[in-house]
Amino acid sequence: MKAPRSSMGSLLAAPAVLYMVVFFVVPSLILFVYSFWTAASYKIVPDFVFSNYLNSLMSPLFWTVTINAILIGLVTASITLVLAIPVGYYLVYVSRSQVILYLILITWFSSYLVRIYAWRTLLGTSGVLNTILLQAGIVDTPVGVFLFSRFAVAITLIHIYLPFCILLVVSSLSEIKKDLVDAARDLGASPLGAFFRIIAPNAANGLVGAFMLTFVMVAGDYVTPQMLGGSSGQTTGLLIADQFRKTGNWPLGAAQAFLMFLVSIALYFAVKGLGRATGLIVKRRPAKKVGA
Amino acid sequence: MTIRPPVIEITAAQKMFGSFQALSDICLSIEQGEIVTLLGPSGCGKTTLMRLIAGFETVTAGTVKIDGKDCADQPPERRPVNMVFQRYALFPHLDVFENVAFGLKVKGTPKAEIRERVQRMLHIVQLDSFANRYINELSGGQSQRVALARALVNGPKVLLLDEPLAALDLKIRQHMLVEMKRIHAETGATFVYVTHDQDEAMILSDRVVLMEKGRIVQVDRPEIMYAAPRSLFAAKFLGETNLFEATMASDDASGMTAVIASGLRFHSSVVPAGELRGKVIVSIRPESFRFARDNDTTQSATGQVEDVIFIGSRSFYTICLAGGFRVRVQIQRSTRTSLPKSGEKAEIFWDSENVVILPEA
Structure with missing residues (x-):
């Protein structure tokens, strides 16, 4: 009975796998090949050079924007996760109300660009935030750094990716039954104690996943940095996009994209290693099962 | 000689969930060392009553006293009772020893004392050689024993058991009933046992609390409740x-x-x-x-x-x-x-x- 079942499985997976191969794996491979080519006057020439990688690694601009991207990514993903966990906890263990979940998701019904412009309005020199600060007498002249700064980029990205992160947190907490929390409380753990002793270790993989997915999306986002980052808020995503859109240097853009990819993977293992070292992540137990 | 107060004393307790009256007019006192079962069909409020004692729910009206003290403001972690959950709720990321040690560890008990008390409790539930097993390597009956040990090791004034045998098959269930009686005799703890199974209630209890639609309909020794039911419901529910x-x-x-x-x-x-x-x-x-x-x-x-x-x-x-x-x-x-x-x-x-x-x- 095993053979038909597994062939059924591959049949069901086939459309998605095919789609990913055609529209993700193949283009990625093509881009990978491009990263070793050279560009000359808006044309790309087949070649096999490492200069795209080496030049990027030696370029101060590349490092500036990459560190910027990593910093914005780490800060934004951390704050987003810290904000998402209590909401996720509330949605999973306290109120099973779907309404709150829908209300959280409703921000996704508005356009990404509209929301960025909304933040421009809020943070600008004549924006709501500055007006309040002026009226309250906290500042004498409008604060310019709210807009076109890393701060503006981070606050906007948190707003955009928070609902997404909440969904990821909800799904990873859903696997941990309320009974376990109750049992921990019954045995003397405070609510916070139950979170750190029971929920965090069991949800650690899911929470690290939520953090990393948020990080990757935030670090790779190039629209928000472009609109709100000013000169100090530029990120690798924007630099890469410019290679494709403005300079037409596809090989350099491709090389930088793969460098960013490596950075993300390295960061994933770093975060996981940190979790292991602090004891928050526990290695999965062998899934052996014995009869009664 | 002073007269001991009942270990649990519930007076005129009510519980509302929104507009649904889950419990009404509950008066019950439980003496030190008793095995009391809360018996009734599903939805009769027996689990709610138990969660009220554990502190997972609070009364809408009335009082719950544990060991003579009103515990209205006490969250579960500060009540001197421990619970055995229906599906055991063992911590999957900890082994048997760590599961049993959890309560003592949270309270900051010295390591040597934890080791000694956990080992003694594992001996009582006959799982001496299982200390380092993972939870997913245990059978249903073994999980049940770990859950019992994890609760009893804290020396609770009252052990609450929420349909602890419901997930086991018949043969192990009968064996565990005998075990439960032995463990009760060995530890001397007070047991409050929730079940919908009249046989479990009869075999185990010193007293049976029969419940229907959020009310207590009769409290008696099992043989008296069987011989002299006081309502049609009691006569039909038992035997x-x-x-x-x-x-x-x-x-x-x-x-x-x-x-x-x-x-x-x-x-x-x-x-x-x-x-x-x-x-x-x-x-x-x-x-x-x-x-x-x-x-x-x-x-x-x-x-x-x-x-x-x-x-x-x-x-x-x-x-x-x-x-x-x-x-x-x-x-x-x-x-x-x-x-x-x-x-x-x-x-x-x-x-x-x-x-x-x-x-x-």
Whole structure:
């Protein structure tokens, strides 16, 4: 009975796998090949050079924007996760109300660009935030750094990716039954104690996943940095996009994209290693099962 | 000598979930060392009552006292009670030892003491060699023992058990019942045991708290609750019984008499729950009947044997009395007396102490 079942499985997976191969794996491979080519006057020439990688690694601009991207990514993903966990906890263990979940998701019904412009309005020199600060007498002249700064980029990205992160947190907490929390409380753990002793270790993989997915999306986002980052808020995503859109240097853009990819993977293992070292992540137990 | 207060004292407790009244007018006190079962069909409020004691729910009105202290403001972690969850709720990322040690560790007990107490408790539940097993390597019965040990190691004033055997199969369940009694005797803890299974309640309990629709309908020793149910619900919920609609005929010092439509009279010497008049229900357990007259037997009826079911140690007879009233009769196997066969006429005898007259529901 095993053979038909597994062939059924591959049949069901086939459309998605095919789609990913055609529209993700193949283009990625093509881009990978491009990263070793050279560009000359808006044309790309087949070649096999490492200069795209080496030049990027030696370029101060590349490092500036990459560190910027990593910093914005780490800060934004951390704050987003810290904000998402209590909401996720509330949605999973306290109120099973779907309404709150829908209300959280409703921000996704508005356009990404509209929301960025909304933040421009809020943070600008004549924006709501500055007006309040002026009226309250906290500042004498409008604060310019709210807009076109890393701060503006981070606050906007948190707003955009928070609902997404909440969904990821909800799904990873859903696997941990309320009974376990109750049992921990019954045995003397405070609510916070139950979170750190029971929920965090069991949800650690899911929470690290939520953090990393948020990080990757935030670090790779190039629209928000472009609109709100000013000169100090530029990120690798924007630099890469410019290679494709403005300079037409596809090989350099491709090389930088793969460098960013490596950075993300390295960061994933770093975060996981940190979790292991602090004891928050526990290695999965062998899934052996014995009869009664 | 001072009189100990009951370890749990619940007074006029009510619990509302929105507009749904989950518990009404609950008064119950539980003494040190007792095994008390909260018995009732699903939805009767027994689990809610237990969670009220554990601190997972709070009363809408009334008080819950544990060891003489009102614990209205105490969250679960500050109550001197521990719970065994229905599906055990063992921590999957910890091994057996760490699971059992959890409560002691949270309270900051010294390591050496934790080791000693956990090992002693694992010995009591007979899992000495399982300390380093992972939770997913345990069978249902073993998980059950770990859950018991994890709760009992903290030395709770009261151990709360929420249908702890419901997830086990029949054979292990019976074995665990015996184990539960042994562990109770060894630890001397007070057990409050929630179940919908009347057999579990009968085997285990010092007292049974029978619940229906959020109310306590009767609190008694199991043998008394079985012999003298105080309501139709109690008579039907515990064991099997024959029920007849009847009318009160007389009520005097020697007992009460009720008469059914065929004119057959049932005399009862069981003290009723309250005053009975008019329409009543007569309840007689199948095993109360005999086919032979005793010296002091006063009541009898004649009918036709319709059906005989033989199941080894016992036989079940269905006997049709005059007026079409059917009686189910259970007879212990005996080699001395000859028993009637299907289709034959038979006379059945019973005593007034086995007749219970109940108010109409």
